[in-house]
Amino acid sequence: MPNVERGAIRAGAGIAAPARWRLLGATTLVATTLVAALVLGASIALGSGGAVAPSPADSEDVSYGVEIYLGSYCGACHSLTSAGTTGAFGPTHDDARSRAEERLSDPNYRGRATTIAEYLRESIVEPAIYVVPGYAATPHAMPAYTNFSERELAALIDLLMQP
Ligand code: HEC
Numbered sequence: 001m002p003n004v005e006r007g008a009i010r011a012g013a014g015i016a017a018p019a020r021w022r023l024l025g026a027t028t029l030v031a032t033t034l035v036a037a038l039v040l041g042a043s044i045a046l047g048s049g050g051a052v053a054p055s056p057a058d059s060e061d062v063s064y065g066v067e068i069y070l071g072s073y074c075g076a077c078h079s080l081t082s083a084g085t086t087g088a089f090g091p092t093h094d095d096a097r098s099r100a101e102e103r104l105s106d107p108n109y110r111g112r113a114t115t116i117a118e119y120l121r122e123s124i125v126e127p128a129i130y131v132v133p134g135y136a137a138t139p140h141a142m143p144a145y146t147n148f149s150e151r152e153l154a155a156l157i158d159l160l161m162q163p
Contacts, residue, residue, distance in 0.1 A: 058158070065159030068152050077140055082162060089140035091132055096120065096160040103130065120157045124148070 066083045069075060075085025080093040091099065100116040103109055111129040113119035122129060127142035135141070148156070 061155050061158050062162060064151075065155035065157075068148075068156055069159060072145065074156075077142070080159075082159070089138065090135065090142060093160055097163070103132065106133070108133075116161065117157050120160050121153060124153065124156065 062082075069080065069083045070085070074080070074093075075083055075087050077087040077089035078091070078093045079086045079088065083093075097116055100119040104113065104116075104119055109130055111119065111122050111126075113122045123142070124145050125148070127144055131141075
């Protein structure tokens with residue numbers, strides 16, 4: 001699975017930027033719809049017995065996080081060893097915890113987050129609130145991901161918080 005995604009990203013790298021973005025948008029939409037359908041199917045299956053879905057074990061949550069991370073093409077711009085991605089348009093996500101701590105203690109930090117998890121969440125859904133130093137003029141700015149479900153966001157944050 002990670003190999004397939006890496007291949008897809010490399011294949012996309014040769015396409016001119018605007019075409020690549022259209023491609024990215026379409027693929028993200030398809031992936032998101034697919035995930036939504038799967039989640040819906042799972043909750044219907046669980047709902048029939050009236051049982052509450054058990055909260056997934058940490059490792060399951062992390063592998064779900066990798067799935068969302070790859071499916072949302074985070075790895076086109078970010079490197080994260082545990083997801084097998086090598087994108088370099090944005091800061092690396094290896095060691096994201098200590099990077100988040102650094103950002104929070106930056107005197108220029110203007111966001112609302114006070115914890116590492118809050119910072120990661122804010123960076124995903126409202127990235128313009130604080131742009132990491134050195135990236136203000138990049139043509140590959142971090143897009144605001146406003147359509148993630150709570151579960152998807154939580155899985156992404158858990159993944160990034162892995163030591
Ligand atoms: C088009 C390239 C691009 C994509 C795709 C992208 N990012 Fe980013 N990301 C960036 C850039 C550039 C920055 C640094 C500038 C900023 O702070 O907005 C950044 C910053 C971040 C930060 C803050 C990192 C730090 O060191 O403080 C997080 C967290 C993050 N991205 C998560 C994600 C996640 C999760 C995804 C996928 C859902 C994703 N990004 C997709 C380009 C991207």
